[in-house]
Amino acid sequence: MGFRAGRIDKAEIPARYHQFLPTRTVNSVLDVIPAELVASGKTIVLLDADNTLLPWRAEDIPATTREWLTQAQAAGLQLCLVSNTRNKERLERLSQAMGIPFAVGRFKPSREMYDNALDRFDAEPDQAIMIGDQIFTDILGANRSGIDAILVRQMNKHEFIGTRLISRLGEKLIWRKLLDAMEEELDDLPIVEPTGFFHRRIVRQFAKFCIVGLTSFAVDYNIRMTLQFGTKVKGELLSQTGGQWMVSHVPFMAQMSHTDAFFPVAAAAGASLAIINSFIWNRLWTFRIRSREEAGTQFGRFLIVSVGGLVLNVLLSSLFNHLIPGDPKMSARIATVMATGFVAIWNFMGQRLYAFRPSPER
Ligand SMILES: [Mg+2]
Numbered sequence: 001m002g003f004r005a006g007r008i009d010k011a012e013i014p015a016r017y018h019q020f021l022p023t024r025t026v027n028s029v030l031d032v033i034p035a036e037l038v039a040s041g042k043t044i045v046l047l048d049a050d051n052t053l054l055p056w057r058a059e060d061i062p063a064t065t066r067e068w069l070t071q072a073q074a075a076g077l078q079l080c081l082v083s084n085t086r087n088k089e090r091l092e093r094l095s096q097a098m099g100i101p102f103a104v105g106r107f108k109p110s111r112e113m114y115d116n117a118l119d120r121f122d123a124e125p126d127q128a129i130m131i132g133d134q135i136f137t138d139i140l141g142a143n144r145s146g147i148d149a150i151l152v153r154q155m156n157k158h159e160f161i162g163t164r165l166i167s168r169l170g171e172k173l174i175w176r177k178l179l180d181a182m183e184e185e186l187d188d189l190p191i192v193e194p195t196g197f198f199h200r201r202i203v204r205q206f207a208k209f210c211i212v213g214l215t216s217f218a219v220d221y222n223i224r225m226t227l228q229f230g231t232k233v234k235g236e237l238l239s240q241t242g243g244q245w246m247v248s249h250v251p252f253m254a255q256m257s258h259t260d261a262f263f264p265v266a267a268a269a270g271a272s273l274a275i276i277n278s279f280i281w282n283r284l285w286t287f288r289i290r291s292r293e294e295a296g297t298q299f300g301r302f303l304i305v306s307v308g309g310l311v312l313n314v315l316l317s318s319l320f321n322h323l324i325p326g327d328p329k330m331s332a333r334i335a336t337v338m339a340t341g342f343v344a345i346w347n348f349m350g351q352r353l354y355a356f357r358p359s360p361e362r
Contacts, residue, residue: 003153005031006182013181019143020135020174021181022151029053029131029152030068034075037129044123045072046103046114046147048132049083049094055156059090061097069098080117082130084108084137108132109141118145134163135171179290202352208286209348215281216274223270228263239266275306287356298355305350313343 005027010018026032029052037045050056053065072079081102085091095102101120105112118128125146132138133154142149183201231238242265243258253261279302283289289298320335 003027004179004182005153008178008181009183010181012183013177017174017177019140021143021178022135022139022149025151025153025178025182027153028064028155030064032068032131032150032152034068034072034077037072037077038075042077042127042129044078044080044117044121044128046080046082046117046128046130046142047100048130048134048138049081049091050085051133051154051156051159052131052138052152053098054094056159057090059093061094066098069100078121078123080120082108082113082117082132082138082141108137109144111141111145114141114145114147118147134167135174136167176291182288182290205286205352206348209282209351210344212278212281212286213344216278219277220270220274223273224263224266227266227269228259238262275303278302278306282351283356287352289356301355302351305347305355308350309343309347312346313339316342 003025005025007024008021010021010023013021029047034045047053053069054061069079079098079100081091081095081098081100083091083094083102084107091102103113103117103120105116107113114128114130118125121128126148128147130138130142130147130149131152132142132149133152135151139149139151228239229237233241237259239259239262243256243260243262246261246265247253247256247258250261279299282302283295283298317335317339320338321331324331324334
């Protein structure tokens with residue numbers, strides 16, 4: 001499971017995981033905008049050193065890190081190192097080189113270093129933010145002290161063997177939850193949060209929903225046409241042999257041609273696969289449901305929304321058709337297009353607020 005950058009909504013997952021969760025994940029400390037921290041009321045930034053600001057055991061501070069530290073200080077933030085390094089001399093050297101103090105105390109996730117850092121600046125937990133690359137030390141320790149934390153992608157694969165073998169394995173379990181609680185992925189978005197209309201989440205979701213709708217139409221259309229005209233059984237068209245069976249077994253079809261009698265079967269197959277197509281893609285892509293739980297319940301709700309949409313479609317298009325004056329063919333076309341638009345909004349909102357709504361505490 002790869003690292004993903006995004007905002008975390010803790011309310012989306014059970015409380016027992018909250019201690020392990022950052023409020024955000026970022027690819028690099030450079031993605032944290034100091035001015036945004038200040039704007040959100042933070043005055044203190046507690047910083048892990050290894051694999052957050054510089055590679056594990058390194059002595060040289062990357063130029064980009066230096067630049068970021070300068071920017072953060074210029075924005076008015078107080079900085080403090082909170083590191084679990086056993087090499088006190090190196091920590092002193094780093095602190096000197098960066099020009100920022102370090103906290104002393106028992107190792108993270110103990111609260112001691114965090115509390116000492118807060119005391120040093122005479123600050124409350126909600127004024128501080130922790131930035132670090134490890135869930136079981138940096139993030140857990142911060143949360144235990146009531147401090148929000150940002151999880152940063154580890155700079156470098158090299159790290160303490162115990163970290164690599166044990167902590168990172170445990171982190172994989174937390175990541176499953178993290179992805180459930182991730183509000184939106186920021187990997188493919190600019191660092192500065194866009195606010196324009198087309199960047200709003202609901203707008204992007206609706207665009208995806210419309211694309212899924214088109215693929216479902218393509219699935220439906222192709223299945224119908226293939227079953228009706230392109231499938232042969234023992235040299236004869238399936239719609240002929242199947243239709244023959246329908247004509248002789250279904251009372252009111254007795255007068256129909258074989259292919260016409262078979263059409264409802266092809267239509268039902270196409271429409272069913274289109275519904276399954278819509279469900280799968282809207283679930284995974286449009287609404288980004290990550291957990292495998294509740295797929296059954298969601299499919300049930302999805303069907304309820306879809307059937308509601310079908311009824312609404314029939315009602316609205318009949319009403320519009322009745323109300324729109326002029327050429328009957330034209331009013332039927334306009335009525336169908338208008339009803340399709342309304343029903344698309346119905347289906348979208350139904351899926352968003354009901355079928356795929358985030359569940360409360362599980
Ligand atoms: Mg670290």
